Amino acid sequence: MIELKNINKSFGEKSVLENINATFYPGKCNFVIGASGSGKSVMMKCMVGLLEVDSGEILYNKTNFVKLDYEQKKEIRKEIGMLFQGTALFDSLSVEDNIAFPLRIFTKMKQEEIIERVNFCLQRVNLPNVNKLFPSSLSGGMKKRVGIARAIALNPKYLFCDEPNSGLDPITSRLIDDLIKELTAEYNITTIINTHDMKSLFEMGDNIIFIYKGKKSWEGQKGDIKTSGNEQLLSFMKASEF
Amino acid sequence: MKFFEHFGNYTLFLFSLFKRPERFRVFIKQTVHEMSSIGVGSFGIVSLISVFTGAVSTIQIGAQLVSGLVPDYMLGSFVRDSNIYEFSPTVTSLVLAGKVGSSIASEMGTMKVTEQIDALEIMGINSANYLILPKIIAGIFTIPLLVVYAMVLSIIGGTLSGVLSGIITPDEFIRGLRTGFIPFSVTFSLIKAATFAFLITSISAYHGYKTEGGALEVGQSSTKAVVYSAIAVIIFDYVLSDLLLS
Numbered sequence: 312m313i314e315l316k317n318i319n320k321s322f323g324e325k326s327v328l329e330n331i332n333a334t335f336y337p338g339k340c341n342f343v344i345g346a347s348g349s350g351k352s353v354m355m356k357c358m359v360g361l362l363e364v365d366s367g368e369i370l371y372n373k374t375n376f377v378k379l380d381y382e383q384k385k386e387i388r389k390e391i392g393m394l395f396q397g398t399a400l401f402d403s404l405s406v407e408d409n410i411a412f413p414l415r416i417f418t419k420m421k422q423e424e425i426i427e428r429v430n431f432c433l434q435r436v437n438l439p440n441v442n443k444l445f446p447s448s449l450s451g452g453m454k455k456r457v458g459i460a461r462a463i464a465l466n467p468k469y470l471f472c473d474e475p476n477s478g479l480d481p482i483t484s485r486l487i488d489d490l491i492k493e494l495t496a497e498y499n500i501t502t503i504i505n506t507h508d509m510k511s512l513f514e515m516g517d518n519i520i521f522i523y524k525g526k527k528s529w530e531g532q533k534g535d536i537k538t539s540g541n542e543q544l545l546s547f548m549k550a551s552e553f
Numbered sequence: 554m555k556f557f558e559h560f561g562n563y564t565l566f567l568f569s570l571f572k573r574p575e576r577f578r579v580f581i582k583q584t585v586h587e588m589s590s591i592g593v594g595s596f597g598i599v600s601l602i603s604v605f606t607g608a609v610s611t612i613q614i615g616a617q618l619v620s621g622l623v624p625d626y627m628l629g630s631f632v633r634d635s636n637i638y639e640f641s642p643t644v645t646s647l648v649l650a651g652k653v654g655s656s657i658a659s660e661m662g663t664m665k666v667t668e669q670i671d672a673l674e675i676m677g678i679n680s681a682n683y684l685i686l687p688k689i690i691a692g693i694f695t696i697p698l699l700v701v702y703a704m705v706l707s708i709i710g711g712t713l714s715g716v717l718s719g720i721i722t723p724d725e726f727i728r729g730l731r732t733g734f735i736p737f738s739v740t741f742s743l744i745k746a747a748t749f750a751f752l753i754t755s756i757s758a759y760h761g762y763k764t765e766g767g768a769l770e771v772g773q774s775s776t777k778a779v780v781y782s783a784i785a786v787i788i789f790d791y792v793l794s795d796l797l798l799s
Contacts (some may be wrong), residue, residue, distance in 0.1 A: 359675050385677035393675050399668040413676055416579070 312337055313358065313469060313501055318367035320350075320357055327353045329525045331367070337468070338499040340492055340515045344506060345522035346547060351505045354522065355471055358503070359391060360384055371469070389417050392462030392500075394491075396474040398454040400446040400461070406433070407442035410461045417465060432460040436490060452483035456490070463494060470495065472504040476511055484508065488515050509551040521547070566759050569681045570689070580687060587691035591653050592699060599699050600706055602648050606640045607632065607707030608714035615720040628721050629711075629729020634738065636707040642742045643790050645703045646749035649696060650782035654757035657688055658778030661761025662771035670762070685758040689751060696750035697743045704742065745793050752785040 313335040320328040327350045335341040343351045356362040358369055360376065369376040371387050379387070400409050410429045414420055420428070433439055436456040446454060455475065462470060472491060476484040492515045495502040506512065512519065513533055521529040521544045529541045536548060574580065614631045661684065664670050673680040708730065715721040721729075757778035764774040 361671055361674055388675060388677035391675060393672065395668045395672060397667050399672040401669055401672075402663070402667075416576070416676065416678060 312370075312372060313503070314368075314370040315354075315358070316368040316370065318354070318357065318369070319365045320353055320362065321365055327525050328357070328364075331522075331527050333520050333527060333530065334518075335501050335503050336518060337501045338496060339502065339517035340495055341501070341503045341518045341520070342506060342512050342516040343503060343520050343522060344509075344512060344547070345528075347507075349522045350525040351522050352473065355473060355503065355505055359393060359471055360388065389465055390468040392465070392467035392470045394455070394458045394462050394470070394472040394475055396477050398446070398458040400454060400457055402446055404445075405442065406438075406444050406446070406449070406457050409446070409457060410464050413461065413465050428464060429460075432464050433457075435463065435494070436460045437486075451478050452480075452486065455479065455483075455487050459487070459490060459494070463498070466498065467500060470500045470502040472502065472506075474506055474508075475504060476506065476508045481510075484511070485514075491515070507551070509548065523547075562763070563756070563759050566681065566762065567755060569679070570686045572679055572682065574679070574682050574686075579683070583683070583687035584690050587687045588695050591649075591688075591691055592695040595649060595652055595699060596702075598648060598652060599645055599703050602644060603641065603703040603706035604710035604713075606644055606703075607636055607710030607712075610635050610640060610707070611711035611715040611720065612718060615715060615718075625721055626725040626729040626732065628715065629726040630732050631729075632711040632715075632726075633708060633730050633734070636711065637704050637738045637742050639790075641703040641707055642700045642745040642749065643786065645700050646696065646746065646753065646786050647783055649699070649749075650753045650757075650786060651779050653692065654753050654778045654782045655775045657754060657757040658761035658764075658775040659771055661685070661758055662764035662774040665762060665764045666767055666771060681762065685755075685762065688758060689754045692750040692754035693747050696753070697746040700742060700746035701739075704739070741793075741797050744797065745790065748789055748793060749786050752789060753782045756782045756785055 315331050315333045318328055318331040319326070331354060343354065345351045353362060357364045358376075364377060367377070371390075374387070376384065376387060400406075401412065404412065407426070407429050410432055411425045414425045414428060418425075429442065430439075433441065436459050438453060438456050438460065441449070441453065441457070446457070449457065470491070475487050475491060479487065488511050491502060491504070494500060504511070504516075516533045519529075519531060519533055519536070520527060521541070523543045529539055529544050531539065536544065539545065611628065611632050614635070615628050618625070618628055661670075664684070670680045670684070673683060712723065712726050715726050716723050760774045760778040760781070761771075764770050
């Protein structure tokens with residue numbers, strides 16, 4: 312479980328996150344939605360430690376991530392997998408080496424064990440026999456799946472997905488959604504998804520947070536959105552044709 | 554003011570390279586890979602430049618030694634010294650600032666804008682240490698070797714051009730090469746090469762690593778890397794000459 316308590320973040324004079332409180336549950340797909348520039352990406356970057364918060368607490372199973380030193384944070388980071396909007400696969404490495412990368416850095420597994428784990432992860436995302444290919448020769452959907460395979464290589468407790476469907480066709484988008492949902496339930500992962508894709512939200516969203524101009528404007532279940540009475544959320548949904 | 558801001562950021566960036574090093578085995582593997590990329594990848598261009606620099610210096614110096622006051626064989630000495638002291642380390646480094654510098658800056662810049670560096674950081678890896686320190690160490694070892702290679706080729710180029718154009722006989726040129734040779738000239742050249750290597754790799758990596766935006770900014774970072782590396786090479790060429798030869 313991840314809890315945010317009174318998170319504030321600003322860049323110079325501009326306040327980007329104001330007093331954010333939220334809870335993300337294990338085994339659930341926790342969605343963060345909001346317009347572009349609302350602060351959801353900044354919130355995710357703060358949660359994974361790419362940005363420092365100005366004040367507040369980020370609790371990973373009751374451990375305050377903000378107060379930890381580098382080595383302590385590294386221990387938590389081993390439990391984090393992240394799927395980037397642009398996949399962020401290492402161009403110079405093959406698919407196999409991309410997925411093996413965290414295993415080589417963080418574990419003392421033997422080469423045969425690493426390859427076995429890589430093949431397992433590739434099988435899990437339905438991409439067998441692409442080990443020796445390089446990211447440049449993969450389609451957008453394949454890259455996303457390799458990104459997921461890399462994210463789950465270390466059996467993460469927490470999975471962050473930044474716009475997992477961006478740039479994908481509707482069929483591939485649903486495949487990626489289904490995969491994230493299955494993995495979340497199968498490994499009891501606390502999954503946090505930043506998205507604009509309302510179709511994904513209504514298909515797999517368990518817990519939803521709506522960010523508006525840096526503030527948490529609404530939190531609830533997908534079935535409650537239409538009766539939320541929150542004007543900003545309803546106009547956001549209307550603009551998304553839902 | 555902007556210069557001081559950049560200088561301060563560059564200094565902090567250099568310190569960050571040494572924080573939280575990754576496993577030694579990983580570091581060595583990366584360094585060897587970079588040595589191959591910088592060294593083997595630059596062999597062709599360095600060969601071409603060196604042969605022609607030596608050839609041109611022989612013809613130009615030879616053209617100025619028509620008075621008869623200086624013995625012909627001294628052409629070999631002049632060509633040797635000009636190439637060892639200046640042309641081989643400096644011209645080779647300027648060429649490498651273009652080739653290696655732009656390559657490092659664009660690689661780092663692309664990794665930055667495509668979030669590959671963020672991916673490393675999220676894994677808890679000091680990306681500067683993991684990606685950049687091996688490049689700098691590889692440059693410091695490889696570029697001086699390329700400079701030694703350039704010295705040899707420039708002297709061979711100089712000999713060939715002198716002989717083929719009929720300016721000097723091979724025996725006289727070799728006599729000149731052997732006259733008044735100061736071994737420190739090679740040491741001086743290697744010190745310059747190692748310093749230039751550090752400047753080229755670190756300045757280029759800095760500009761690439763600080764890239765924000767997209768493809769346009771990656772191109773701009775690459776250009777800045779080449780320009781500032783070349784300027785630093787020229788400035789330190791003067792500083793080192795003044796410090797070590799005056």
